[in-house]
Amino acid sequence: MTTATGPATARGPVAAPPSAARIARARAALELRLYLRARQAMIFSFLYPIIMLVIFGSIDMGGTVAGGVTYVQYFTAGIAATGIILNTFQQLGIRIANERDAGELARLQALGTPAISYLAGKAAQVLVTTAAQLAVLVVVARFAFDVPFPVDAAHWMTFVWVALLGTLAGTALGFAVSLLPKSAKNADTVIVPIALVLQFFSGVFFVYSDLPGWMQAIASVFPLKWLTQGMRSVFLPDAAASAEVAGGWEHGRTVLVLAAWIVVGVAVCARSFRWRRVS
Amino acid sequence: MPAIEISALRKMYDGRVVVDDLDLSIEAGECFALLGPNGAGKTTTVEILEGFRSRDGGGVTVLGRDPARADRRWRSRIGVVAQTTGAALDLSVAEAVRHFGAYHASPRPADELIEAVGLTDKASARIVDLSGGQRRRLDVALGVQGRPELLFLDEPTTGLDPQGRRRLWDLVTRLRADGTTILLTTHYLDEAARLSDRVGVIAHGRLLEVAPTAEFGGELRDGATVRWRTGDLVHEVATRTPTGVVRQLLAETPDGEIEDLEIRRPTLEDIYLALLGAAEDVGAGETAQPAEPEPPAISTPPSETAPPRQPRATTRSGS
Numbered sequence: 001m002t003t004a005t006g007p008a009t010a011r012g013p014v015a016a017p018p019s020a021a022r023i024a025r026a027r028a029a030l031e032l033r034l035y036l037r038a039r040q041a042m043i044f045s046f047l048y049p050i051i052m053l054v055i056f057g058s059i060d061m062g063g064t065v066a067g068g069v070t071y072v073q074y075f076t077a078g079i080a081a082t083g084i085i086l087n088t089f090q091q092l093g094i095r096i097a098n099e100r101d102a103g104e105l106a107r108l109q110a111l112g113t114p115a116i117s118y119l120a121g122k123a124a125q126v127l128v129t130t131a132a133q134l135a136v137l138v139v140v141a142r143f144a145f146d147v148p149f150p151v152d153a154a155h156w157m158t159f160v161w162v163a164l165l166g167t168l169a170g171t172a173l174g175f176a177v178s179l180l181p182k183s184a185k186n187a188d189t190v191i192v193p194i195a196l197v198l199q200f201f202s203g204v205f206f207v208y209s210d211l212p213g214w215m216q217a218i219a220s221v222f223p224l225k226w227l228t229q230g231m232r233s234v235f236l237p238d239a240a241a242s243a244e245v246a247g248g249w250e251h252g253r254t255v256l257v258l259a260a261w262i263v264v265g266v267a268v269c270a271r272s273f274r275w276r277r278v279s
Numbered sequence: 280m281p282a283i284e285i286s287a288l289r290k291m292y293d294g295r296v297v298v299d300d301l302d303l304s305i306e307a308g309e310c311f312a313l314l315g316p317n318g319a320g321k322t323t324t325v326e327i328l329e330g331f332r333s334r335d336g337g338g339v340t341v342l343g344r345d346p347a348r349a350d351r352r353w354r355s356r357i358g359v360v361a362q363t364t365g366a367a368l369d370l371s372v373a374e375a376v377r378h379f380g381a382y383h384a385s386p387r388p389a390d391e392l393i394e395a396v397g398l399t400d401k402a403s404a405r406i407v408d409l410s411g412g413q414r415r416r417l418d419v420a421l422g423v424q425g426r427p428e429l430l431f432l433d434e435p436t437t438g439l440d441p442q443g444r445r446r447l448w449d450l451v452t453r454l455r456a457d458g459t460t461i462l463l464t465t466h467y468l469d470e471a472a473r474l475s476d477r478v479g480v481i482a483h484g485r486l487l488e489v490a491p492t493a494e495f496g497g498e499l500r501d502g503a504t505v506r507w508r509t510g511d512l513v514h515e516v517a518t519r520t521p522t523g524v525v526r527q528l529l530a531e532t533p534d535g536e537i538e539d540l541e542i543r544r545p546t547l548e549d550i551y552l553a554l555l556g557a558a559e560d561v562g563a564g565e566t567a568q569p570a571e572p573e574p575p576a577i578s579t580p581p582s583e584t585a586p587p588r589q590p591r592a593t594t595r596s597g598s
Contacts (some may be wrong), residue, residue, distance in 0.1 A: 015384035017355040026381035030367070037369040102365035107421070109331065110361060111382045112354035276331070276363075 020114040027121025035125055038095075045091035046133055049083035050140060056205075057145040065207050069240050073148075076141040077231035078204035080134060084163060085224050087130045088170025090195045092122060093177040094187045101184035101277050109275035119269070123171050130167050141235075150234050158251070162230035165258040169223045172265025179272055198224045209245050216245060223261045226254045282307040282342060282429050282460040283328060289336035290323055290484075297323050299484035301337070305477075307428075310451070310461040312475035312492070314468070314551055320484035321464050322362075325431055328462070329359055342429055355384065358427030360419050360435055368407035372398050372417055375406060376424070383425035395453075396420045397446045411438040419447060429460045436470060448473060468548040480551060482558045496550035503545070508538040 035041055053076060061071040099105055108118055141147035150156045177194070181187040199205065201219035208216065208228070219225040232240070233249035241248050283305040290298035298320045305311045315321045326332040327339060330346035330353075339346060344353045366375055376393055380386035387395075393402050396416040401409060406417065415438050423430060432451070436444045444467075451474050455461060465471055471478055472492055479489040490497070503521040507514050507528065518524050521542045528537060545553070 014352060014356055017351050017384055018381060023382055026378060030370075030378050033374075034367055034369055099365075099367075102368075103361075103363045104365045104367060106361065107364035107366065110329070110354075110359035110364065110422075111379065111425075112351045113382060114351070 017112060020117045023113060023117040024120040024124075027117055028124035031121045031125035032128060035129060041091050041095070045083075045086045046129060048086060049079045049133065050137055052082075053079050053137060053140060054144070057141070065243075069236050069243075070147075072141070072145045073235060074207060074232070075205075076137070076145070076147045077235045078202075078228045080137055080163075080235075081166065081202075081224060081227035081231045082199055082204050083133050083137060084130055084166045084227060085170050085195055085198070087133060088126050088167055089174045089177060090191055092126060092171060092174030093180075093191045096122070096175065096178035097181050097187035097191075098184040100178070100275070101187075105275040115273055115275075119175060119273075122175070123168075126171050126174075127167060130163070134163055147235060151237075155234050158230070159234040162227065162234065162254070165255065165262075166223065166227040166230070169227075169258045169261040169265065172262045172269065173223070174265075175273070176265045176268035179268070179274065182278055198222055201225070203228050209243060223258055226250075226257045230254045280307065280343065281305055281340075282309070283462065284340040285324075285328075285337065286339075287337040288324065288327065288334060288339060290320070290327065290332070291335050297484050298327070298334075301481075301484065301486055303479065303486060303489065305460065305462060307460050308455075308458050309477065310455050310463060310475045312463045312465060312471035312478045313481060314465065314471060314478060315481035316555060319481045321481055322433065323484075324481070325433060325462065325464060329357065329431055330354070355425060356428045358422045358425060358430040360422035360430070360432045362433050362437070364418060366406050366414070366417065366421070369405060371403050371405055372409070373402040375417065376420060379421050379424055385426065386424050387426060392420050392424060395450055397443065412440055412443050415439060416443060416447065419450070423450075423454065423459075427459065430454065430462070432461060432463045432465075434465055435463070436465070436467060444470070468546065468551055472547045478547070480554050482555055487554050487558055492547075495547060496545065496554075499545060499550045499553055504543045505541075506543065507540045513539075 053072075056075050056079075057072040064070055065074050096105075105118070138149065142149055150159050177191055178187075181190045198219065201211070201215045202208070202222070202225040203211065203219070204224070208219075208225070211219075216225075229244065229250065232244075233251065244250070281304045283303070285301055285303045288298055288301040289296070301320075301324065313321055313325070323332060327334050328341050328346055330341075330349040333347060342353060342356055346353075370378070372393060373389065376389045380389060386392075390399075393399055396419055398413060398416055398420070401413055406414065409417065415435065419432075419435055422432070435451075436447050439447060448470070451461065451463075455474075461474075463471065463475060475492050477489065478492050478495045480487045488495070488497075494500075501519050503518055505516045505518060505521050505524045505528070516524055525540075525542070528540075
């Protein structure tokens with residue numbers, strides 16, 4: 001088949017559009033720029049965990065949790081995990097729902113943007129901002145509240161893979177959950193409560209092993225519980241492992257659960273991603 | 280080869296037919312204006328052509344491809360200015376134009392494009408601070424950035440001030456001169472008259488009429504309205520023989536001025552409204568063409584071409 005024929009379209013052969021990777025790079029730069037300009041995202045996803053750490057760390061909760069661990073040390077692990085979920089699942093889910101509702105995604109579709117370029121741009125933004133958030137959090141915890149840095153290279157490695165897997169799972173689920181609200185008006189009301197309830201059930205504000213069994217059972221289906229447990233294995237002494245409900249850090253199971261949620265999020269997205277709001 | 284070829288296109292929503300057996304062919308390089316009331320099936324038809332909506336029957340070929348099986352290379356040859364697209368509000372005009380340049384093989388230069396839509400003064404303004412008309416112009420800029428062969432313009436001048444409309448018309452005229460095929464949907468009949476080579480009217484999912492803009496309306500064009508005033512009464516007579524009406528009027532007014540005397544030929548808008556009126560009379564339409572080429576509101580039966588004995592104030596004559 002010839003591409004352009006006739007005097008009206010005598011423009012020579014049609015050049016191939018830029019690669020998906022090139023558009024993804026442009027998207028990533030754009031997403032970071034927009035993130036820095038969006039005050040709401042800055043306060044509710046980037047600064048929130050740091051503010052919470054300062055508040056909870058400043059209140060003398062008295063004594064220690066099991067295993068000679070201070071409360072602020074335990075809470076640092078939980079709030080690091082929460083920050084990841086807020087930055088990915090919550091912030092991304094709401095933002096994508098908003099962009100779809102405002103017709104920004106319809107424009108991308110009209111321009112022939114590969115969905116993978118759009119999603120990769122989002123993922124890149126989330127990885128950069130989450131890394132920055134964790135860096136600030138760890139430094140504030142160390143110098144304001146004497147929470148030690150991860151003790152050795154092995155613990156730093158654990159920190160990296162737990163954060164990375166958690167970020168990817170939260171990102172994939174953020175893509176998926178953005179499909180849930182029918183319009184942007186509902187995005188906050190649908191997405192925020194999910195993240196909020198999971199924080200209470202997953203051992204962020206309260207010690208997980210003190211929670212009632214049914215809460216533990218619900219939480220253990222979702223990623224946040226595994227993410228907080230993984231973060232405890234980074235920030236708490238190894239001796240504290242015996243105080244966990246399972247009597248250990250369960251790294252293997254953590255990898256499996258987080259990986260499973262990545263698969264679920266990607267599968268939902270691949271099946272049902274849409275550029276336009278439901279009409 | 281036509282740029283767009285539609286045969287027996289059909290689309291249903293929940294068992295309701297919204298596009299009904301529609302046939303249309305648009306030549307490469309042509310500017311075609313699609314007119315019709317809200318809900319007539321315009322946007323649905325256009326979105327099927329753009330590859331954003333599935334169809335329930337019929338054949339569609341756009342730039343040699345079935346839009347339902349569009350790929351990126353095909354899409355890169357098409358420009359879309361839709362009513363439903365948004366842009367990141369926190370970006371400036373220049374940032375948005377520079378960013379979206381990355382989506383095209385050979386984008387128009389950013390400064391040139393911003394100038395062409397008259398946003399040079401606003402280049403560093405955030406999109407959130409633009410007026411509705413300015414945002415519309417940005418939509419147009421982003422729609423033509425990739426030098427499309429075929430451009431879908433969905434109500435491009437809605438919300439624009441007269442100066443903005445003029446500027447946009449100039450841009451569309453230049454695109455046409457470059458050989459861009461344009462499918463324009465609009466509510467402004469003067470816009471269709473000014474820009475398009477051919478006009479089609481759609482209602483109830485069917486094309487009522489397709490004709491070159493200069494010939495649009497056929498016999499409806501022959502109608503005229505003679506209007507004058509006596510005191511507070513405005514007389515209006517629709518006729519095919521305005522000279523006869525005026526001659527009789529002059530005979531009845533041997534001296535003095537006939538107040539506010541005018542003879543009006545139907546505008547594209549009059550013809551359009553007459554066509555739609557006829558379509559409504561036929562109901563949801565057994566036939567796609569008006570059965571009678573003399574719909575109300577424009578022409579009247581010959582017996583009424585004389586001035587009415589009892590003039591009706593400010594109302595149009597005819598049934």
